[in-house]
Amino acid sequence: MKVAVYTIALNEAANAERWAGSAADADYRIAADTGSTDDTVERLTAAGVTVHRIAVRPWRFDTARNAAMALIPDDVDVCCTMDMDRFLEPGWRAKLEAAWTPETTALFCKVSYRSSVDDPVELRGWPAKNFHHRWGYRFRRPVHEALLFNGGAEVERSGHDIVMREVQDPSKETRRAYLPLMEMAHREDPDDAQICFWLGRDYMWANRYAQAIGLLERYLALPTSTWAEERSEAMRYMARMEPDKSILWLDRARIEAPHRREIWLDLAEQFHGRADWRGLFWACANGIETTRRTNTYLDDSQSWGFRLFDLGSIAAWRMDSMPRAIEWCQKALDLNPNDERLKNNLEFFAGARTEPRNDTLTAPDRAFR
Numbered sequence: 001m002k003v004a005v006y007t008i009a010l011n012e013a014a015n016a017e018r019w020a021g022s023a024a025d026a027d028y029r030i031a032a033d034t035g036s037t038d039d040t041v042e043r044l045t046a047a048g049v050t051v052h053r054i055a056v057r058p059w060r061f062d063t064a065r066n067a068a069m070a071l072i073p074d075d076v077d078v079c080c081t082m083d084m085d086r087f088l089e090p091g092w093r094a095k096l097e098a099a100w101t102p103e104t105t106a107l108f109c110k111v112s113y114r115s116s117v118d119d120p121v122e123l124r125g126w127p128a129k130n131f132h133h134r135w136g137y138r139f140r141r142p143v144h145e146a147l148l149f150n151g152g153a154e155v156e157r158s159g160h161d162i163v164m165r166e167v168q169d170p171s172k173e174t175r176r177a178y179l180p181l182m183e184m185a186h187r188e189d190p191d192d193a194q195i196c197f198w199l200g201r202d203y204m205w206a207n208r209y210a211q212a213i214g215l216l217e218r219y220l221a222l223p224t225s226t227w228a229e230e231r232s233e234a235m236r237y238m239a240r241m242e243p244d245k246s247i248l249w250l251d252r253a254r255i256e257a258p259h260r261r262e263i264w265l266d267l268a269e270q271f272h273g274r275a276d277w278r279g280l281f282w283a284c285a286n287g288i289e290t291t292r293r294t295n296t297y298l299d300d301s302q303s304w305g306f307r308l309f310d311l312g313s314i315a316a317w318r319m320d321s322m323p324r325a326i327e328w329c330q331k332a333l334d335l336n337p338n339d340e341r342l343k344n345n346l347e348f349f350a351g352a353r354t355e356p357r358n359d360t361l362t363a364p365d366r367a368f369r
Contacts, residue, residue, distance in 0.1 A: 002028070004029070004076040004080070005088075006069065007032070007081065007084055008083075009044070014169070015084045015085055015087075017047055020048065020049050021087075023082065024292065030068065030072060032054045035055065052208070060141040060221055061143050062142060069138070069139075077133070078131055079133070086166045088163070099158070100131075103154045106132045106137075107162075108156065109160075111127075112163050116167060119350075127330075129156065132147060136149050136151020141317050142182075142187045144194070158196060164259045170232075182195060193222045193224040193225040197216070197225075199215050200219060200234070204237050212237065219234055231257070233262075235250070236263065238346075239270075250266050261287050261290040262300045264308065265307060267287075280315035283306055288304075305336070306331075313326075317349060
């Protein structure tokens with residue numbers, strides 16, 4: 001089996017050696033440089049990578065990636081597409097050879113998103129189709145490009161023990177072009193549910209709520225919009241943009257994907273703001289019982305922090321469930337040990353457990369407000 005790892009590059013000097021080193025076990029390492037003005041090309045060349053200079057005008061990612069794929073030698077069996085801000089963990093080649101079978105056309109690895117190269121904490125992790133057969137594949141969409149197979153019946157396999165880490169640089173100039181490229185993608189295929197979702201999300205981030213709401217409503221109505229996790233995320237966005245309907249949207253999200261802790265935390269924040277203690281207790285209890293992440297790119301690490309236990313302890317105190325208030329406050333403090341408010345709350349709850357209820361005391365939720 002011959003393996004090629006390939007990419008497109010633009011001003012990636014900070015990542016060049018790391019990318020090249022992680023792919024050293026490949027038979028070929030190929031980079032299509034699209035116009036770097038730093039020393040990306042020199043660094044990659046020095047590391048043994050074959051670099052081709054290409055030009056794509058007007059710019060679109062699928063055209064650049066397809067050009068890079070075309071530069072892969074004919075004798076390659078398996079290709080690995082890997083962006084320059086990603087790098088493979090050691091041992092990937094042996095795992096690939098063990099997982100790949102003669103009939104395989106594509107293999108999913110695990111992408112592990114980290115805040116920095118040295119940070120051991122995984123913020124999000126998701127499966128990605130980064131390994132594919134040399135022939136029959138092409139990229140489609142000007143941005144958020146999808147790898148499509150046109151060679152007959154696609155045979156996909158899992159290689160989730162192959163880990164590809166990602167550490168993004170959000171300041172990169174190319175990211176500023178994403179929004180117009182997504183608008184182009186939507187014009188090219190208005191029924192592409194994935195682009196409807198991503199473009200709606202970007203409109204929301206840009207505070208263009210009217211456009212965002214329209215796109216996300218279209219996304220939810222499309223027959224190809226079938227992934228519960230993503231549909232529930234769209235409903236979470238709608239709740240942010242339509243605060244008068246927030247509970248309605250979050251309840252729809254809960255029905256769509258009750259296994260997502262993110263939804264329960266959103267509901268808890270809403271009930272806390274409304275001083276609805278029964279609702280707050282219900283939301284926190286259900287969220288805390290959700291103990292497994294979905295392992296998709298939609299996972300929000302903040303939902304697995306102290307906040308749900310914090311709000312739950314306040315709800316339990318309001319519901320006169322002092323053992324539960326103490327238990328949840330202690331768990332919140334374990335997750336956020338330097339928070340003085342949580343320390344004071346725990347002391348308050350412990351005292352309230354043995355004393356008559358006195359609402360004139362400084363309530364823990366008032367300290368939060």
